[in-house]
Structure formats: structure tokens, C-alpha cells
Amino acid sequence: MLWLDQTVPLGVQHLLGLFTWGLLLWLAMRETPVVRAQIAIVVAFATVIEYTFSPLLEVYVYRFENVPAYVPPGHGLVYLAALAISRSTWLQRNARVAVTATVVLGGAFAVWGLSPLAPRPDALGAFWFACLLGFLIWGRSRLLYVGAFLVVTALEILGTHWGIWTWQANDPTGLVTIGNPPSGAAGGYGWFDLAAVLGAATLLRWVRRLRQAAVSRPARTAKVDSWSRPLVLTAEAPPSGLEPVTDVTVPPASATIGRNAAMSHGLSSGSAAMSTAPSATST
Numbered sequence: 001m002l003w004l005d006q007t008v009p010l011g012v013q014h015l016l017g018l019f020t021w022g023l024l025l026w027l028a029m030r031e032t033p034v035v036r037a038q039i040a041i042v043v044a045f046a047t048v049i050e051y052t053f054s055p056l057l058e059v060y061v062y063r064f065e066n067v068p069a070y071v072p073p074g075h076g077l078v079y080l081a082a083l084a085i086s087r088s089t090w091l092q093r094n095a096r097v098a099v100t101a102t103v104v105l106g107g108a109f110a111v112w113g114l115s116p117l118a119p120r121p122d123a124l125g126a127f128w129f130a131c132l133l134g135f136l137i138w139g140r141s142r143l144l145y146v147g148a149f150l151v152v153t154a155l156e157i158l159g160t161h162w163g164i165w166t167w168q169a170n171d172p173t174g175l176v177t178i179g180n181p182p183s184g185a186a187g188g189y190g191w192f193d194l195a196a197v198l199g200a201a202t203l204l205r206w207v208r209r210l211r212q213a214a215v216s217r218p219a220r221t222a223k224v225d226s227w228s229r230p231l232v233l234t235a236e237a238p239p240s241g242l243e244p245v246t247d248v249t250v251p252p253a254s255a256t257i258g259r260n261a262a263m264s265h266g267l268s269s270g271s272a273a274m275s276t277a278p279s280a281t282s283t
Helices: 012-030 033-056 071-088 087-093 095-114 123-138 142-161 185-227
Strands: 060-062 165-167
Touching: 012 033, 012 071, 033 060, 033 071, 033 185, 071 087, 071 142, 071 185, 087 095, 087 142, 095 123, 095 142, 095 165, 123 142, 123 185, 142 185
Parallel strands: none
Antiparallel strands: 060 165
16 A cells, blocks of 8 residues: 555545455454454544544644545554464464564664664654553563564555655654654554553443344333323224115014013013113112
8 A cells, every 4th residue: 555655646545545444344354353343443543643643733744644545444454464473373482582572673773763873863763662662561462562563663664765654853842853754653553552452342342232232122112112101992983884784684582482582571461570670780
């Protein structure tokens, strides 16, 4: 992306961004949920930092004075690259050597940035190298920071050499000198890695709770709706425009089966007195 972005117009830069997003999503699908959460944190954190320190504060400025579309997903790829390096068999077997080499090379770069040999003084690079030392000493994923040191240092050297971005000589206060690139840039990037390692579990818990709430919400709504209105019994209106069925005209059975069956009728001669009304009817 950096090599292509040397000469392409802004529209092509947007296309590079789409390709980078696609590549990041494809690689993320091959990882575990924890790693995907870490990638999401890195991209979100780095995007906020990019827009704050580049267009707003102009600590460093890109070629089009914007944040290229491939940069936010590019931070996710940088994290995956550092993670892949930390997983390598050689690095796992030689962790002590790798950490020692990172300290020596990073320290030499930081000292050179403060020396008269550097094109301009680099106090920010020395501070970020001190951050990198802290991550290597107290961090839970030391090899991840080793991988970040290799990837970020290479990208910073290439990006500034090709003119994709340029660091200002001083910070906005004018007190802190900055190299182009800062010697300890990997230490600044290490804060992204730290946020990813510490925040992934919390992010996964939030996502799990949101999913559970989304699944249980329809059942709760149905239960509440079933009691939200009183149960009212209403009579159904008779159908209109229909002819009565022929059975309606048939006399009652008591009038057709004979005299004995109609003894309760008062008009029949010889019949008994009519039955008294039931007490329930009187009540």
C-alpha cells in the first residue's frame, strides 16, 4: 500500500482502502474471537489517534493532508503481522535472544536520534523507546512487542522515505523534538497492543451480553403483551343476510311424541299442574 500510494491520486487511494479492509476482514475470519476482538480494539484506538494527531494537531502530515483510507485497517494488519511473528517457532524458542536484540537495536536507534549524527534531535523517539522497555519488562505478551518493533520500525522508515507522511520537527507545544521518523515509534504503537491485550475479554463480554439481550427480548415482549390488556368477553354479532336453516321450522320434540310427554303443558286436558319455577330462577 505504501509503495503504491507514492504517486496514485486520491480516488485510487480510496480503492486501496477498500482492498485493505477486505484483506483485514478475510484474515480476521481465520482467527479466534479473542484475536478478532483485539483487532477491533486496535483499529478503533488507532483511528482515533490518527485523526487526532494528523489532521487536527498535525504532528505528522500525510501526502494529501488526510488519513488515507487504508491506514485504519492497516493498523489491524500491523497487529496481525506482529502477532504472527510472535507465534513463530523460532521466536518462541529464542524469546530471550529476541527480546535482548530488540532492546539493543531499539536503544541504539534512540541514542542515535539524540546524537548530533541525526538529521534533527528526536526526544519523542527516546520517550517512546522507554515505553517499549516497559512493555518488554512488565508486559504479558513480550514477543508481541518484539514483532511490533520489527513491523512498525520498517513501516515508519519506508513511509517517511517515500514521502507518504512526514513528521513535524516539534510537537504542538514546540518543546518536544521529533525525528522523521521517531526512533522509538514502536513504543508508541505498543499502547495499541496493550489496549488490545487488556480490553479483548471485556469487549467479548459486552458482545455476549448484547447477543443474549437480543435473543431474550422477543420472549419478554410477548409475555408483557399478553397481560397488558384486560380479557374482555364480547358477543359475536349474528351474520346478516343469511336465510334460517330448515330445521328451525320443525316443532319441538315434546309436541310430537305424544300426550304423556307433554304433561307439563297447562293447556292439555288431564295434565298435571305446571312445574314450579326453580329457586335459582327466583333468586
